[in-house]
Amino acid sequence: MSRDERCSLGDMNESVKTPFPTPSHWIDGRAVRGSGPLIDVVNPADESVAAQVHEGTEEDVNAAVEAALAAQPGWAATSPQHRADVMRRLAEGLQARSEELAATITLEMGAPIAFSLQVQVGFPVASTLAAVASAEQFEWTEVIENSLVVREPIGVVGAITPWNFPLQQLVTKVVPAMLAGNSVVLKPSETSPLSARMFAEMATEAGVPNGVFNVVQGTGPVVGEALSRHPKVDMISFTGSTRAGRSVSVAASGTVKRVALELGGKAAHIILPEADLDSAVTRGLAFAWANGGQACGAYVRMLVPASLQETVVDKLRTAAEEYVVGDPADEATRIGPLASETQRRRVDDYIRRGIADGATLVVGGPGRPEGFETGAYVKPTIFSDVDPESVIAQEEIFGPVLVVIPYADDDDAVAIANGTIYGLNAAVTGDEDHALAIARRLRVGQVDINGAQHNFQAPFGGYKQSGNGREMGRAGLEEFLETKAITR
CATH class of the missing domain: 3.40.605.10 (Aldehyde Dehydrogenase; Chain A, domain 1)
Incomplete structure (x- = not known):
């Protein structure tokens, strides 16, 4: 035909x-x-x-x-x-x-x-x-x-x-x-x-x-x-x-x-103390903001050792500069509009909630990006010092919003990662044996270690309310x- x-x-x-x-x-x-x-x-x-x-x-x-x-x-x-x-x-x-x-x-x-x-x-x-x-x-x-x-x-x-x-x-x-x-x-x-x-x-x-x-x-x-x-x-x-x-x-x-x-999902990306931070941050932000963050498997919670949070946040601030918000028909655009005005308002409300609840705004924030008075555009946003029990750390936002959560040790990281109603996926970056040991403790359907190549033959699905x-x-x-x- x-x-x-x-x-x-x-x-x-x-x-x-x-x-x-x-x-x-x-x-x-x-x-x-x-x-x-x-x-x-x-x-x-x-x-x-x-x-x-x-x-x-x-x-x-x-x-x-x-x-x-x-x-x-x-x-x-x-x-x-x-x-x-x-x-x-x-x-x-x-x-x-x-x-x-x-x-x-x-x-x-x-x-x-x-x-x-x-x-x-x-x-x-x-x-x-x-x-x-x-x-x-x-x-x-x-x-x-x-x-x-x-x-x-x-x-x-x-x-x-x-x-x-x-x-x-x-x-x-x-x-x-x-x-x-x-x-x-x-x-x-x-x-x-x-x-x-x-x-x-x-x-x-x-x-x-x-x-x-x-x-x-x-x-x-x-x-x-x-x-x-x-x-x-x-x-x-x-x-x-x-x-x-x-x-x-x-x-x-x-x-x-x-x-x-x-x-739904609320994937945690656990960065271990020995990880290559430049690689972990670049890859983690890419997976958090891909498709404008509108992915159930987006790595939207970045868990970092408390002693490294300031360093990670500085690297995230630099990496975020590479994400051009623009017309989705332009090949240079990395983040386009969200899928609808309803979704834009929903994500904007979450950003405002994060600020109200005391999270530290690193980049982005509420409102439309400059120059985009029309269209379902939001500012790609990063928060740090996020309470793992807060709304923005618990609920699925479905937009380009990354939350950085500090942790004390392996047990704390696992508890935070497992501490939502979701269990779809997660990521771990660090020494492979250490990362594998952490991956086995996560209550999710799939775990990516060190940015492994996507496997279309592997089963995909979730635990809990995922x-x-x-x-x-x-x-x-x-x-x-x-x-x-x-x-x-």
Whole structure:
């Protein structure tokens, strides 16, 4: 299907000049207008309306689920290798349209274009290929004594994804689910919905049969809830805030469907006394402020030996000068706007709270950066002398706000790192043996030691109120499978 044909699927919205056709849902292999009103997709850099999508209704969800239900048996009957081949072609399609996808993500949620190309699109391509490799190596059947253990698709999967990494979080759920033989109904965030629609078109072009992958745009309270409680949906995979995850669990509980949650985080980066401070600070700040700090795994708490806090803060102040706030379409920009005006106000409130609670402001502060009177911009901010029990050290801010917390010794560092409701991830910098000993004591799903290379085959997920289940690699594939024992 050519781009011109895709755009001719529906009338262009006359009030908004956009390459995206107005029919916003993707159900049973085609664009569907839906019955709800239009939702504005706002460019957070200048507050202009970039596009519009139809707000989904319960009826739209029902139609998508019925399409998925009808398509799933045929897709499950194909060989795992056939499904892997289709997903490999999908990865090739993502790569081929990477510049268009990156520009779209920058438009809809404000990520700097260089970051969008490298991470917002680069990671989904790598994640898809890693999932394909896992599926090709996976043991779909296993003999245990006199039993044949068979792994089968769970059925219809409802996927609900967030606005901060709209394509990556989609791929992390949808690709393993389809590799496992399931069909999927996706509800992307209404804040950044455009890349999901593009993905649907590319999936069809790659050979995903009609009905196997469906998209219903809309809000969580309407579309997300309808999907979560739908009796014909066998599983819900959700990524988002801990608060929203609780609501999804409640809605899904009535049908006792499987629920996989990837929720909030408050990652601690523990810098050990023997660490190379220049490297630790540079890397730590990069991970704290990547994507404007809008990442559940951002290293937002920097834990430093009390005797080294002043030195670390001086190095952070210098490192922060390298972070240019600007137009996300400019390749030189390292920090663009936050994804929405709502998010800007939320982050600004946290910065003001940090000052009110007595933390030392190192750089940044409340209010918009100079020269940015329009757009969802905040000042990248660093606090030091932060009380580990304070609001800014405990709650997920989801913006470019780094808090520096001094610690006395290893036991104190571990207690502070573990001392939140979250348990998604952490980082440790220092002597490898020392860092590994600390890592084993942390109540989190994954730990990065000394900036290790990202592993797309390793399981990703959290402890405590950061969720349950695991994504990525073999573990991510297993999330979408049932296990049957046939004893002879």
